[in-house]
Amino acid sequence: MGSALQKAITLILSADAELLNILSVTARMSIQSSLLALLLGVPLGVWLGARKFPGRNALVVLNRTLMGMPPVVCGLLFYMLFSGVGPLRHMKLLFTVKIMVMAQVVLITPIVVGNMETYVAGIAPAIRETAKGLGLSSCKTFLLMCGECVYQIFSVYLLAFARSIAEVGAVSMVGGAIAWKTNVMTTAIMQYTNRGSFSLGIALGMILLAVSLLVNIVISLLQRRLSR
């Protein structure tokens, strides 16, 4: 009994080993996947936004479609591929944090690409003009473009991180929510809900939000400092 907040506080204060494990797996998975998605997505997004070439519109539409991919579908795809009878079974990745990260990267990268593309498409004409005036090479123009995007990149990173830490459909499927190994905050909340212990679920949800708040504060401060 007792309110969920009390439960959340006692949970944190007790430094329950399983909770700490869940927190660390969550942090590992969401940081890895959001950074990987950023590394893949930002160059792709800038390129897609800045360049004009035949088939670009088709690519943009394709990417926007992928942005709406349901996480469970992505999870199911990875589950079938890496399952004990799937074509990639020899990699033995099912129910590991690695495959959770992979599924997340597939989910998040299109979102990063889409956001960068929209932003860059807006500022590209002006920058191209400046670069032309200064006589910069195309490589330098690209770097200049990236430099102009720093503020946006931080925002996109936060978006990627938020998506990653809050996602449940794909990770529960490929991770299997195995205690001490692949159980993250969201899958743990789902487990508690299925058991009917809703207040423990809410308590975990509060901790999740608090972690999210912390990360957001840190990144927002960094964003201000670096993009000044």
Added chain:
Amino acid sequence: MKKIVSLLLVAVMLLGLVACGAAKPAETQAPETTAAPAPVETAAPATEAPTEAALVVDTCILKEADDKMLNTYTAIAVNPEAPFTDADGNAVSDVAVNTAGADALIQWLLSQEALDMAGEYGVAEYGEHLFYVKDNAPVYAGEIAPATEETKVIRLSTTTSVNDSGLLGYLLPVFESTYGYTVEVQSAGTGKAINAAKFGNADLILVHSKSQEEAFVEEGFARVVDGFEAERISFLYNYFVLCGPSADPAGVKDSASVLDAFAAIADGKYTFVSRGDGSGTHTKELSLWPEALGITKEAESFAAYTDWYVSANAGMGACLVMAEEMGAYILTDKATFLTFVANDGVM
């Protein structure tokens, strides 16, 4: 400035959450006073009512310890030579199954030490046995191989009730620390647990649905463990219980058998919450309805009964909450129900 505003917003949101959390006990206290007299009335004919009378939960056990509601748990080791097929139905031959690990875990579960532990589990906490050891369970007294680098990780696919009741969390650490294995537990309904094994994602299963287990053995997915005679090793049991509102409008409590009780619920069209997820509990429930109704796990079979038959497709705990909210009847394993009552149904 903006930062302060956003921080304030977050603080307000958190306060809102706190308020919701704090309001809940107060809300639930109100019905307690009004609901209290009802259980007292029914307490006269019944003998085991006092535990329920003091609680906020209105749902209570109406029918139990009927042989029809026996709930037997069975461990089965997965056969690496089984006719595995991929999603397209093509045969797959080299599926990795940790047979040595599965052997060790089953042998340990059937050792006198583990059986004693399982039989005593929950007695201290709930004052009742959550699981009983089967009288004719084969007891293993031989050697158990310790873990090696290759056999260290055992994938156990199991039903939610043994995990959610805390039994595995109580047993497995002893096994892991003694023999050096790591048991990775995936818990889902029996149907899903068996499917995980068929997809080559489990080394052994611990489930509770005889018909589905027999089909699993029939299809060649099971294997006889060293030191045992049959593929299916049934060793624990408890009872399903039929629960419902304490007022019991269908008169389930006085019905002669559980089959009559289910017939009475169907006759009066009293709301019934079904797991609807292919779990062992769901399979058992399907076998208890009058045959004339023709309720199966197919959605069409109960399309005509949707005004009272609620197919929830959710876990046991979530279904209990639903039944409590709706004042509905429900079939549940006793372990989960006792945990639910211990939480006062405050979710």
